[in-house]
Amino acid sequence: MEPKQELSSIDLAALVTELGRYEGAKVDKAYLYGDDLLRLKMRDFDRGRVDLFVEVGDIKRAHTVAPEHVPDAPGRPPNFAMMLRNRLNGADFAGVEQYEFDRILVFKFERGDEDTEIVAELFGEGNIAVLDENREVVSSLETVRLKSRTVAPGSQYEFPQSRINPLDVSYEALEHKMNESDTDVVRTLATQLNLGGLYAEELCTRAGVEKTLDIAEVGEEEYRKLYDAIERLKEPLQTGEFEPRVYEEEDRVVDVTPFPLKEYEELDAVAFDSFNAALDDYFYRLDLSDKAEKGGGGAEANRPDFEEEIEKQKRIIQQQEGAIEGFDEQAQEERKKAELLYANYELADEVLSTVRGARDENVPWSDIADTLAEGAEQGIPAAQAVEDVDGSTGMVTITIDGQRIELDVSMGVEKNAxxxxxxxxxxEEKKEGALEAIENTREKLAALEKRREEWESDDDEEETDDDEERADVDWLSKQSIPIRQQDMWYDRFRWFETSDGFLVIGGRNADQNEEIVKKYLNKHDLFFHTQAHGGPVTVLKATGPSEPARDVDIPERSREEAAQFAVAYSSIWKEGRFADDAYMVSADQVSKTPESGEYVEKGSFVIRGDRTYYDDVAAEVAVGIRCEPDTRVVGGPPSAIEDDTATSVRLQPGRYAQNDMAKMLYRKFRERFTDQSFVRKVASADKIQEFLPSGGSGVVDGDGN
Structure with missing residues (x-):
């Protein structure tokens, strides 16, 4: 029996009832794992922390997750997660609905400045769409353009065509739909009544009707039994009184349901107090089973997962660095508040004296708030500064120069400051503790990296150094590919390595163009640029930044590849042009000093002396996945990338937006690799997008390897 990987419509109907209990919870943050798993971290005033997971990939699910089952937060949040954080931070969870009886959930969030809906499509390819208060698509994981519906940023969201809801059907409608069929009972229930295979069989069993009975032989007696079985099935969905079960077979989970099923009476079952808890347990154990099956055997299976643990420590360091930065900002903000109080002493003292005097005369807090509001309307500065009056805490919030400051009414200005x-x-003391913690984490990271090096050095002794034998590795067919990743200093720039092994870096914006020339352009490096305005500063490095500059013979092939890189990532790609000219100069020909009376804008430079031109350079790039000596996405001129990767796709200017092309390539790579978990870890759509030129792209026929 194959384990269930997608929730059914009945599962979702039960889930909606339980998730409704979290209405009013506050959203803290949104995370996106890979390209299909959304996590919303919320705070419920009765239940505390709530983590809501929505997954729309191979696994399609939605439920709350216990803290111990929540994976570490991913590193740099992708654009989709940042957009959600901006829209949902501090918003109230206003409930969730199931669209008719389809496998679609609509999560609603309310905030003073804007309302947001998140539509989770848990069918087909799966999708998550974020809608504004006018139901216009703000963003979506996948862009859908069909004759029947469109889901794309800027368009009105369109639901799929409605299907019959078997839980609302009348007896007459049931009889009519069944009589339209030309097959047996169970298939008719599954398809015509939208029940799916499992619950169609469950209804037949509960009703005592033969599943394989031909519709032509079915009469009113059978229809009445089936209708009564549907009525009994929907009772718990209406009352919310569930008896969730996780079903097991041969020590592995195979299904999870909101109530016991007669179809599964022969299976072992584990009962849970809530359907959310059952779903969490099921999918957590299903994930562990998948990892165990994909782990393989032999020495590789016994190898510690250094990469995962190292990434975890790096994420912790990143979080700690962010916290330290936050402490600095918070401390600075608090000091600014105190200084503003002293700078506006008379105003703050007038507010405090007014409220304190009223309280001494037992004036209710609500009356004080009304009086201050009237004073603000009359233009009294002290009253206009009051933002909020909170009698439960004895605090008054004022705004000075756009800064909100909470004042304790029982204290004077000095004591508040x-x-x-x-x-x-x-x-600041918390910052000191965080600095100590980050050093401890860095020590753990260094120890892990040392252990990994020792382990891999042992592996290297057993591996052949024969380059031809290495080249014969069929990475696409390997069941498990070890992940070897290392952060490089040039990762934040555009970059690639030429066919001859030389590093080429390019700026993503004017700031990076400035930085590359001022910090990384050394004496013997070569500088490339396009004739067209709006191209990246491109530097072909003769030596690394930590190496002494020396004269190196750079082959013409590498120079041509650098020229193509400069062209492909310039503005001509966005303009839809397929070729342009580029030129090359030496480092000493590049200057920031303008001629007398002229001005050089940021990211631009003055080129003096003769130039070497490359005419009609093709605007083409290849993006692929490299498996050795490290595992990562790479992109650049096809001649440099295609031979360096296990698989790649060649691109030219076209009609697909950058994020859509990134998702298309991600799907292509997943289809090509047997180890799909490897693709998810090293080549997410966000990582692929970093190597795509700005503007629309199209796949070249015979798209690489």
């Missing part, structure tokens, strides 16, 4: 200064000091 001292209280704020004390908070700034407390934050």
């Amino acid at each position: 001292d209280r704020i200064y004390t908070e700034a000091k407390r934050v």
Whole structure:
């Protein structure tokens, strides 16, 4: 029996009932794992932390997740996650609905400035669309353009065509739909009544109707039994009184349901208090099973997962660095508040004295708030500064120069300022603790990397150094590909390695163009640029940044590849042109000093002396996955990339937007590799997008290897 990987419509109907109990929870943050798993971290005032998972890839599910089952947050959040954070931070979860009886959930969020809906399509290829208050698509994981519907940024969201809801069908409608069929009972229930195979069989069993009975032989007695079985099936879905079960077969999970099924009476079952808890347990154990099956055997299976643990420590360091930066900002903000209080002493004192005097006369807090609001309408500066009056805490919030400051009414201005200064000091002390923690994490990371090096050095002794034998490795067919990744100093730039092994770097914007020339352009490097305006500064490195500059013989092939790189990532790609001219000069011909009376804007430079031109250079790039000596996405001129990768796709200017092309390539790579988990880890759509030129792209016929 194959384990269930997608939730059914009945599962979703049960889920909606339970998730409704979290209405009012506050959204803290959104995360996107890979390209298809969304996590919303929320705070429920009765239940505490709530992590909501929505997955729309090979696995299609939605449910809350226990903290111990939540994976570490991914590194740099992709654009989709950042967009959600901007829209949902501090928003209230306003509930969830199932669209008719389809496998579609609509999550609703409310915030003062804007409302947001997240539509999770848990069918077909799967998709998540984010809608604004006008139901216009803000963004989506996948762009859908069909005759029947469109899901694309800027368009009105369109649901798929409605299908019958078997839980709302009348007896007459059931009888009519069944009589339209020309097959047996169970298939008719599954297809005509939209019940799916499992619940169609369950209804037949509960009703005592033979599954394979031909519709032509079915009469009112059987229809009545089936209708009564549907009515009994929907009772718990309406009341929310579930008896969830996770079903097991041969020590592995195979299904999860909101109530016991007669079809599964022969299977072992584990009961849960809530359907969300059952779903969490099921999919967590299903994931562990998948990892175990894909792990393979032999020495590689016994190899510690250094990469995962190293990535974990790097993520922790990144989080700690972010926290330290946050502490600095918070401490600075608190000090600014205290300074603003002193700078506006009379205003703050007038607010405090007014509220304190009213409280001494037992004036209710609500009346104080009304009086201050009236004063603000009359133009009284002190009253206009008051943002909020909170009688439950005895605090008044004022706004000075756009800064919100909370004042304790029981204190004067000085003591309030001292209280704020004390908070700034407390934050700074937390920063000291965080600095100590980050050093400990860095030590753990260094120890892990050393252990990995020792392990791999042992492996190297057993491996052949024969380059031809290495080239024969069929990476696409390998069941498990070891991940070897290392952050490089040039990762934040555009970059590739030429066919001769020389590094080429290019700027992504004017700031990086400036940085590359000022910091990384050495004496014997070569500088490339397009004739067209709006191209990246491109530098062909003769030596690394930490190496002494020396004169190196750079082959013509590498120079041509650098010229093509400069052309492909320039503005001509966005303009849809397929070729342009480029030129090359030596490092000493590049200057930031303009001629007298002229001005050189940021990211631009003055070129003096003769240039070497490359005419009609093709605007083409290849993007692929390299498996040795490291595992990563690479992109650049096809002649440099295609021989360096296990598989690649060649591109030219075309009609597919950058993010859409990144997703297309991700799917292509997943189809080509047997080890699809490897592709998810090293070649997500976001990582692929970093190597795509700005603007639309199309796949070249005979698209690489």
